[in-house]
Structures are given as C-alpha cells and as structure tokens.
Amino acid sequence: MMQTKDVANEIRKHTARWTIRANGGYLAQACGSAEILSTLFNDVLDLGKSTGPFMPSEFIGVPKPGAPGTRGESWLGNGPDLLVISPAHYATAMYSALVATGRMDEQALIKCSKDGQLLEMIGAEHSPGMVVSSGSLATALSVCVGRAIARQKLNKPGFIWVFLSDGELQEGATWEALQLAKAMKLSNLKIVIDNNGMQVDGQMNNVMPLGAIEDKLRAFGCEVYDIDGHNLEEINLACKSALQDDSLSVILARTKPWTGFSFLLDRWENNKLHFIRLTEIEKEILTKELAVL
C-alpha cells in the first residue's frame, strides 16, 4: 500500500496530467483536497475491496425502471463505511484517488474519460467513486442523512463520511440537512468540509463571505474540528476523534487550493481558480513542476 503522503502526491499528479491532456480540469479542487482524500482512503475509512471492474466499462445508460445502470459506489467497496463526495467537481480528484489506492487502472484516466465513458469531468453516480449525482450542489448531505438514518434503522455498522465544499454552506439546503442530522442525533454520519475559500466567481470573501463558519456550525450543534487540511497528522487525529463522538461531527479542513503548483496562486489572486484551462505558459510550468513533484 502506498503511503498516505504519496497518495496525496499521486492525486495531484494524475489530476495535473488530466488537466494538460484535456486542456482543462478541476485541478485546484484536487490540489486542495489531496491530503484529506488520501487520509480518508488510507487511514480512516473501512471501505472494503472495490467491486467495480479495475478497468471501468463504458457508459451503459441512465437509470431506468429495471435497468439501474452502473453504480459508481461499487469502486468504493462493500463497506461498512461509505465516502460520499458532495461537490461533483471533485470527480477527477476521486478518480485519481481510486487509481492511487489500487482500485482502478491508471489507464482508465485516459481511456475512460472520452465521450461515452464513465469518467465524466463533473461526475455523476455512475462515475467510479461517485455515489450521488450532486453536481447541482448541496444535495448529497441530505441524501446521506437519509442513508445514515436508514442504516441505523437496519442496524448496519459503519460510518457514512460526507465530503462537502465550503461553497455549499451558502445553500440553505445544507443547513436544513444539518438541522435534521442534529435532531436525529446521528452518530454514524461524519462530515469533512474542504474550507478552501473559493467558488466559481472567485474568492468567497469577495463573492459571498461565510463569516465565522465554525461558530455557525457549533450553533447548529456540531462538534467542530478546525484543522489544517494539508497536515496529514491533524486530519487523521480529527477523523479518529470524530469517530468517537456521539453527536454530529464536522471536520473543517482549512486548505490552500493552490498547493502543489506555483501558477495556481496567481489564479487564486485573480479569481480564476475554479476551472483551469491552461495557457501555454502555465502548461510549461505545470509540466516542469509535475516532473519533480
């Protein structure tokens, strides 16, 4: 098994190569969340073996009566734990994590990202590692509250981990879901928020500031772990601690989505970090830095 820090590195590398290949990608999301995802996969989650094919098959169709379609969940294994990525724009980071943790063939990143294949840029529930179709943001948490309650009723072991982005805290539905999770005293649901401070239009503080997120979460009754989202030890400790909580735990992981490649910081400052279509100069920098990462 690859070391956690190496998994994080691989997530950045695979996503960077994808971004070069496709001349566009969600690179900053992967760069910000690399340590969170690698820790979850390597040190926290009890996912079980992947039941999805190592080389994914092609897209067989949208779900219909009698034909549920491919389930991206199968690459996450049979549990008992489940990891649900809410912001579907992190799909490439997830695909990269699946490759780095031996759940999917590296060649799939190339072969299966073409038209008619499963590795879509904004993932949906047929995409490997994606559980719900939550590209319209702030819906996955509600689904997970439902699954967590259902699993409680069925006496199923394990935890449902939901990965949220801080931008989703701008949506009212997120708070409705937190309100319910708290009222239900759910202890089998754990939340990690990638607090990267960015959204499509730029830095959140300029677009729509969230203010004191940790205070807001605490006011909703959450146990909040305010941590450095690039520090493997801090992430690991917070996750382990959250697993012991009886109440609703939220790990607020402060991240720098420009981590790994130098030109990303300029993009952060220029409010152009959400989606990266590389300029020729950026492509050169990225290629050079990728070689030594």
Add this chain to the structure above:
Amino acid sequence: MGYEIVNRPHVENFINWSKDKPKVLVVTADLTNSCEVGKWRDIYPERYISMGMAEQNMVSFAAGLAREGFEPWLHTFAVFLYRRPFDQLHLSVAYPNLPVRFVGFLPGITTPGGVTHQAIDDINALRGVPNMTILETGDATEVESVLDVAHKIDGPVYIRMLRGEVSRIFPKAEAMQFNQARVLSNGFDVTVISSGISTEEALRAIPALQEHGVSVQHLHISTLKPFDDPQVIESLKSAKHGIISMENHSVIGGLGSAVADLMAEHGIGKKLIKIGLKDTYAHGASQKYLLQKYGLGARSLIEATEKLMDKDLKISEEELSQTRVIDVHSTAKAEAL
C-alpha cells in the same frame, strides 16, 4: 345525484395497508394531520419521520432512505412537493429512479388556501421529469386503491391526493388500475376525458347532455404519465365532433396537453377543447366558487359541447345534477388549510 361521502378515506386505509409493509415510511414537513397521517404516526411511530418545514432536505433525504431499501411516502401539500424542491426531486430521486412516493394533497383549486397553496402546474412540471409516474385520484375508491398502484412501480411516483370529505364515485371493488382509463359512458358525438375532481363535475353535465340527444364517450383518467392507454386512443378516434379534456390544473401541460400529444402522434385531426385554468393563477375561495369562476365546472362542459357541435342545447342550470357543497370549515377539514 347522491354519491356516498367518505370521511377522510386515507386515514384508516393507509394504516391498514401499511401493516404488513415494514419498509414503508412516512415523511412529513409540518403538515401531518393536514395530510391525514396523524393517526398513522401514532400507530407506527418508529416509521414516521418529521422534517419540520424543510422540503428540499426532505426530498433528498427520502432518496437516501430509498437507496437503503426503504419506501418513503412523503406527505405534504402538492404545491410544496414539486415547486421548491424541484432540483432535488430531479437529481436525488428521479434520476436514480428511486421508489419515493410523493403524496400531494390539495391539488389545484381543491384548497381555499389561495395562490400559494394551489398546485396548478404540478402535472405540467412533472410530466417533463424522466422516470416519474403521475397518478391522480378522483374519488374515495381511488384514494384507497392508489396505494397499491404506486407501491408496485419501480421508480418515483407523484400522486394528486384527495382528503377530507371525498365522494365515492366508483364501486369500492373496482380498484384503480395502472395506465387504464375507466370508461364511464359510451358514445360517438363527443369524447370527454376527465381526471381528478373534474370527473365528478363531468358526471353532473353528461346526463343532461344525453337527455338532449348528445352521445358522449366519457373516460376517467387516473394515470397521467405514462399516457398511452389504447382505450384513450380509440376514444379520441371515435369522436365525431371533437374532444373535451377536463382537469383541475392549468390547460398548459396537464391532461389536455397529454391528450393533444396523443392526438397529434396518432394523426387524429379533430378539435380539442381544454377545460382547466386558462393560463391563470386562482385565488383563495371555496371549491364551488372557484370551479364556477374559472370555468372548470359542469357548465363549462355543456358550453364546450355546444361549441364543438355548433348547437345551442338549451340546458338549464336545474338540469345539471346537484353538486355537493363542502363548507370550507367543515369538520372533515378541521385541520389547518
């Protein structure tokens, strides 16, 4: 005309029906008694989940329950089930084709609650949702038997549900059948296709039309999507003067539009008059007043027939069968609007 009036048919029927179905859950958004599941909650407290006023969360939450093998029956007013949480309804429930049952009470102008409470475009909105099945109840028998129909469907179902004092128009033994119209009368001059409470209105007018020599083919619809029952297609073909649709909904996108689609697809080149809300909102008042004011009642069917046949039938108000009048504040609607 004296139909048996059944008081709150959903209450006991749903309790009995749920008895041997442990995966059936009830989820509500602060309208539990108003949607006739207060007693259900008391009998099956472990299967009842209260959301508070949070419909967006409720819909995605229900998707989560369904993904783990449960069959959630969402109970709230129709208008709150599809408007605010439309995105969640599409992506959390309809896309994955999950067995979530949306039980929408007080469809159309059956509520005196006014514009905010009147679901006048729900069929229009939901016909465009892939994987969604749409059912509508027209009497107590259908309120009772719609449960089995919905339960058997592999995928999400939206139900326009009646509550309170509900007429029993169809014999109790004649349960609602999926995608199968009820043929209420046979004739060749005009074909009337009605659904929900509009069927009772149509039944007030049709005997008078027949008295005046009009031969009427009348079909009652309870499955609005899919909409391809061969009986409907045949009835559309056989109408000599034209077709009249009649619904408690906007004339855009509902039953009338579904009929128009079918006519076009089958090359049935006849006139169609759509009785319904004519691209307008309504306001808060009694059902009887609203039926009359917005032209949704029995009289509108007479007028539409006259227009299709180009004939003044001279049918007086007295000839229309008596409608029952439900007081806005009757005991059966003692709960909140």
